[in-house]
Amino acid sequence: xxxxxxxxxxxxxxxxxxxxxxxxxxxxxxxxxxxxxxxxxxxxxxxxxxxxxxxxxxxxxxxxxxxxxxxxxxxxxxxxxxxxxxxxxxxxxxxxxxxxxxxxxxxxxxxxxxxxxxxxxxxxxxxxxxxxxxxxxxxxxxxxxxxxxxxxxxxxxxxxxxxxxxxxxxxxxxxxxxxxxxxxxxxxxxxxxxxxxxxxxxxxxxxxxxxxxxxxxxxxxxxxxxxxxxxxxxxxxxxxxxxxxxxxxxxxxxxxxxxxxxxxxxxxxxxxxxxxxxxxxxxxxxxxxxxxxxxxxxxxxxxxxxxxxxxxxxxxxxxxxxxxxxxxxxxxxxxxxxxxxxxxxxxxxxxx
Amino acid sequence: xxxxxxxxxxxxxxxxxxxxxxxxxxxxxxxxxxxxxxxxxxxxxxxxxxxxxxxxxxxxxxxxxxxxxxxxxxxxxxxxxxxxxxxxxxxxxxxxxxxxxxxxxxxxxxxxxxxxxxxxxxxxxxxxxxxxxxxxxxxxxxxxxxxxxxxxxxxxxxxxxxxxxxxxxxxxxxxxxxxxxxxxxxxxxxxxxxxxxxxxxxxxxxxxxxxxxxxxxxxxxxxxxxxxxxxxxxxxxxxxxxxxxxxxxxxxxxxxxxxxxxxxxxxxxxxxxxxxxxxxxxxxxxxxxxxxxxxxxxxxxxxxxxxxxxxxxxxxxxxxxxxxxxxxxxxxxxxxxxxxxxxxxxxxxxxx
DNA sequence: CCGTGACATGGTATCGTTACCCTTGTAAAG
DNA sequence: CTTTACAAGGGTAACGATACCATGTCACGG
Numbered sequence: 132x133x134x135x136x137x138x139x140x141x142x143x144x145x146x147x148x149x150x151x152x153x154x155x156x157x158x159x160x161x162x163x164x165x166x167x168x169x170x171x172x173x174x175x176x177x178x179x180x181x182x183x184x185x186x187x188x189x190x191x192x193x194x195x196x197x198x199x200x201x202x203x204x205x206x207x208x209x210x211x212x213x214x215x216x217x218x219x220x221x222x223x224x225x226x227x228x229x230x231x232x233x234x235x236x237x238x239x240x241x242x243x244x245x246x247x248x249x250x251x252x253x254x255x256x257x258x259x260x261x262x263x264x265x266x267x268x269x270x271x272x273x274x275x276x277x278x279x280x281x282x283x284x285x286x287x288x289x290x291x292x293x294x295x296x297x298x299x300x301x302x303x304x305x306x307x308x309x310x311x312x313x314x315x316x317x318x319x320x321x322x323x324x325x326x327x328x329x330x331x332x333x334x335x336x337x338x339x340x341x342x343x344x345x346x347x348x349x350x351x352x353x354x355x356x357x358x359x360x361x362x363x364x365x366x367x368x369x370x371x372x373x374x375x376x377x378x379x380x381x382x383x384x385x386x387x388x389x390x391x392x393x394x395x396x397x398x399x400x401x402x403x404x405x406x407x408x409x410x411x412x413x414x415x416x417x418x419x420x421x422x423x424x425x426x427x428x429x430x431x432x433x434x435x436x437x438x439x440x441x442x443x444x445x446x447x448x449x450x451x452x453x454x455x456x457x458x459x460x461x462x463x464x465x466x467x468x469x470x471x472x473x474x475x476x477x478x479x480x481x482x483x
Numbered sequence: 484x485x486x487x488x489x490x491x492x493x494x495x496x497x498x499x500x501x502x503x504x505x506x507x508x509x510x511x512x513x514x515x516x517x518x519x520x521x522x523x524x525x526x527x528x529x530x531x532x533x534x535x536x537x538x539x540x541x542x543x544x545x546x547x548x549x550x551x552x553x554x555x556x557x558x559x560x561x562x563x564x565x566x567x568x569x570x571x572x573x574x575x576x577x578x579x580x581x582x583x584x585x586x587x588x589x590x591x592x593x594x595x596x597x598x599x600x601x602x603x604x605x606x607x608x609x610x611x612x613x614x615x616x617x618x619x620x621x622x623x624x625x626x627x628x629x630x631x632x633x634x635x636x637x638x639x640x641x642x643x644x645x646x647x648x649x650x651x652x653x654x655x656x657x658x659x660x661x662x663x664x665x666x667x668x669x670x671x672x673x674x675x676x677x678x679x680x681x682x683x684x685x686x687x688x689x690x691x692x693x694x695x696x697x698x699x700x701x702x703x704x705x706x707x708x709x710x711x712x713x714x715x716x717x718x719x720x721x722x723x724x725x726x727x728x729x730x731x732x733x734x735x736x737x738x739x740x741x742x743x744x745x746x747x748x749x750x751x752x753x754x755x756x757x758x759x760x761x762x763x764x765x766x767x768x769x770x771x772x773x774x775x776x777x778x779x780x781x782x783x784x785x786x787x788x789x790x791x792x793x794x795x796x797x798x799x800x801x802x803x804x805x806x807x808x809x810x811x812x813x814x815x816x817x818x819x820x821x822x823x824x825x826x827x828x829x830x831x832x833x834x835x
Numbered sequence: 836c837c838g839t840g841a842c843a844t845g846g847t848a849t850c851g852t853t854a855c856c857c858t859t860g861t862a863a864a865g
Numbered sequence: 866c867t868t869t870a871c872a873a874g875g876g877t878a879a880c881g882a883t884a885c886c887a888t889g890t891c892a893c894g895g
Contacts, residue, residue: 156881167845172883182843197641202618203564204881206555207850223581228574232601239600244616247599248591249584264596266554289549375783408786411763431727431783434760508851519875524853533873556851559880 155198163192175200206268213243215457216264217273220252220342224373224401226427226446227275230297233450234273241458243270250275254341258283265290271457277301277308278343293460295453299344300472309453309471313347314354316442316475320396320424321355323440323477329394329422332356333385334368335378335406336398345370348398348426367392371402378405379412394422394483400429400441407435407482422483437481445473507548515544527552558620565595567809568616569625572604572694576725576753578779578798579627582649585802586625593810595622602627606693610635617642623809629653629660630695645812647805651696652824661805661823665699666706668794668827672748672776673707675792675829681746681774684708685737686720687730687758688750697722700750700778719744723754730757731764746774746835752781752793759787759834774835789833797825 161168166185174181174189181189192198206212215238219227235245246267248260258280261272265286271293284305287294294306299313324332334352337345349368356363366388371377381402385392397403403425410417417423417437425432428443452473459466513520518537526533526541533541544550558564567590571579587597598619600612610632613624617638623645636657639646646658651665676684686704689697701720708715718740723729733754737744749755755777762769769775769789777784780795804825811818 154881157883158881168881169846169883170844173844176883180843185843199614199638199642200618201559201620201881203555203558203620204850205883207553207559207852208881208883210850212555222574222584223577225575225577225580228577228580232574235601239612239615244598244600244619246596248596249587260591262551263591263594266552267596268553268555286551290551375786379786404783405786408783408788411788431756431760434727434731434757436760436763506851510851520851521853521876522874525874528853537873553851556880557853559882560851560853562880 155196157198157200159196160189160192160198163196164188210268212268212270214246214267214269215243215271215273216246216248216261216267216269218248218250218257218260218264219275221249222247225429226444229446230450230453233447234454237451237454237458243458250341252338252341254278254280254283257341258286261286270461271295273297273453273457274305275299276343277304278341279305293457295457297449297453299347300470301343304469307456307466307469307471309456309473310449311444311473311475313344314351316426316444316477317348317351317396317398318355319351319475319477320426320442321352322359323479324394324396324422324424324483325355325359325361327422327483329483331389331392332367332394332396333389333392334396334398335381335385335402336368336370337373337402338370345398352396373399373401375401375405375408378402379409380405382406382409392421394418394424396424396426398426400425400427400432400439403439403441403482404429404431404435407437407439411436418481418483424483428478433480435482440480440483441478443476443478445475448473507550509550509552511548512541512544512550515548516540562620564620564622566598566619566621567595567623567625568598568600568613568619568621570600570602570609570612570616571627573601574599577781578796581798582802582805585799586806589803589806589810595810602693604690604693606630606632606635609693610638613638622813623647625649625805625809626657627651628695629656630693631657645809647809649801649805651699652822653695656821659808659818659821659823661808661825662801663796663825663827665696666703668778668796668829669700669703669748669750670707671703671827671829672778672794673704674711675831676746676748676774676776676835677707677711677713679774679835681835683741683744684713684719684746684748685741685744686748686750687733687737687754688720688722689725689754690722697750704748725751725753727753727757727760730754731761734758734761744773746770746776748776748778750778752777752779752784752791755791755793755834756781756783756787759789759791763788770833770835776835780830785832787834792832792835793830795828795830797827800825 157168157171161171170181170185171189174186178186217231217234222228231247238245246264250256261283272287273295275297276299277296287305296304296308298310300308300310336349339346353363369381369385371381395406397406403423406423407417410421415421425439425441428441432439432441456466509520509523513523522533522537523541526538530538569583569586574580583599590597598616602608602612613635624639625647627649628651629648639657648656648660650662652660652662688701691698705715721733721737723733747758749758755775758775759769762773767773777791777793780793784791784793808818
């Protein structure tokens with residue numbers, strides 16, 4: 132850089148090479164627009180409370196200076212961060228990813244940003260995330276499921292902000308819980324399989340550790356068997372992580388223990404698709420020799436041969452509803468019940 | 484609440500029902516621990532710069548008061564937010580989700596939080612996201628691909644923070660670009676198919692709008708044909724969104740235009756799996772009648788019948804490498820080249 | 836002609852933390 | 866025993882925005 136290039140600058144003016152200042156504040160905008168800083172703040176927060184002419188001058192000054200507001204300062208003063216924390220077990224599962232996207236699509240236009248964390252299905256990790264995120268003073272928190280450590284609940288109670296638990300309906304929400312009942316859905320599918328005449332039904336479920344959704348699904352299955360007077364046997368159950376790879380392996384395990392099974396209910400479409408592909412590989416006729424049912428209605432499920440009978444869960448609706456409810460709460464608008472059940476749909480296709 | 488319950492409280496003390504104050508500050512902690520506020524700050528930021536005894540007293544005071552630091556204040560004063568912004572086209576595609584998780588797994592233990600946005604494959608939306616997120620004064624920004632609006636680039640340049648573009652290597656990074664070459668990979672797959680003797684190769688690609696990854700893949704395919712002296716014909720190409728549903732439909736289109744095709748290269752495993760399932764439904768033998776190759780090596784690909792020949796992309800490694808690089812930059816440690824190519828692997832399986 | 840009130844705008848203090856710089860105490864060196 | 870060096874800790878100001886309250890202006894009715 133030549134010395135001539137900086138000849139007209141005072142030493143203090145930390146101007147960039149392109150002439151714009153690297154730390155333009157509201158004060159600078161106000162000065163250029165010939166108004167007070169507070170008016171700039173108002174023009175940005177409540178445009179209708181300043182005259183069109185003032186707004187125009189301010190907008191011009193902002194553009195000329197390349198002003199970018201500093202939300203850290205605003206958050207500190209107003210104690211409103213416009214951050215919503217969302218914690219999911221994993222982002223890789225497209226179910227959660229779609230719910231998060233739906234939430235984001237509603238929250239962003241309203242000026243809120245989602246701070247996302249994933250726990251890897253660990254309540255202890257969830258606690259650590261909540262503790263760390265609360266330091267950002269979020270305006271609201273969204274958790275997955277209703278299984279949390281006592282300290283997690285305590286931290287959230289003390290934060291005195293809206294907390295919405297999602298996906299799985301439970302009896303005693305921290306604040307509000309929005310989703311559907313995994314138990315009801317699983318029970319419905321089990322009844323359906325029994326009604327269809329399957330006599331020896333195996334179950335491939337998810338891991339139960341810190342996961343009330345998989346636990347409810349398994350409980351719903353057992354309840355369905357028991358109300359039909361079918362003996363329950365632990366041998367009928369295999370548990371595996373939700374990966375395509377484990378569906379096939381789990382089917383192998385199940386058939387070793389229960390060679391006479393005529394139906395399999397998998398607690399996730401990821402597992403169910405793995406099962407279908409394994410059947411294809413082994414030459415097991417579906418549903419002739421073995422019926423297969425899933426849970427989630429993933430994108431691929433309807434394209435399988437045979438198409439998969441499954442439970443459709445309102446994943447986008449859950450995200451949207453949660454976000455709208457959160458916005459209503461934060462705006463002080465009245466909200467309804469503390470427990471919102473968005474239901475499910477049993478999709479009957481050819482596989483079972 | 485009974486009046487007896489609050490008898491010992493001063494009017495100003497906004498104590499909660501459980502006795503803890505809803506806005507405990509560092510000053511309160513300092514007072515209880517019998518030290519200055521600055522010492523509390525040091526104990527939290529640089530634990531090795533205070534004695535073990537002081538640290539213990541402070542830790543006890545923090546626990547007793549239920550103190551939660553206020554990062555907004557810290558950010559304002561230190562102009563370090565410990566926020567990293569990451570922008571992806573979509574979170575539903577598990578490719579991006581896994582990269583984000585890998586980044587998060589490295590960043591979180593270092594005290595950084597990921598602020599995630601999704602653009603829906605729109606450069607204009609990306610610009611809006613960047614503008615909005617910069618108000619949070621992130622310490623770094625991670626973008627997908629190298630196709631951005633001029634204003635996006637300008638905003639990021641002015642922010643004077645590390646910017647890492649990811650996934651697709653391009654010639655002129657804003658700052659640093661880490662990923663692999665979609666062009667090279669696509670070219671390699673096309674050469675492979677030609678070498679295997681396929682004569683009429685169709686291509687099912689993604690939409691090109693604001694997406695340099697799909698563009699490079701298509702360009703690599705064309706280059707592969709041309710270097711082998713094969714005539715390129717626009718009829719050989721079908722474009723569809725990356726959904727399982729569209730793979731099958733796209734195959735139908737392609738076979739209408741190109742009934743003599745003996746191989747299909749799909750620019751994403753999601754599409755390729757859709758193609759395989761469609762073949763299964765239509766009774767098209769793979770690879771006998773039609774070979775199928777994909778791109779991404781999704782979890783399901785190896786479980787298909789036949790297993791899918793594809794390009795394995797280092798999705799977790801990309802996330803990890805980006806996060807490590809970002810941390811190194813922010814710590815002032817030296818970093819290497821501005822363009823980091825993590826390569827790819829052609830996985831030969833039975834489908835092509 | 837003046838009081839009244841609605842509206843637009845401004846001055847000043849403040850949010851909770853950390854940077855900067857200083858004081859104190861103690862141990863090592865001479 | 867004094868000097869030097871360094872570690873531990875503290876006082877004060879400042880980061881950039883908004884809340885609170887005050888002021889000025891103008892239209893309108895009595």
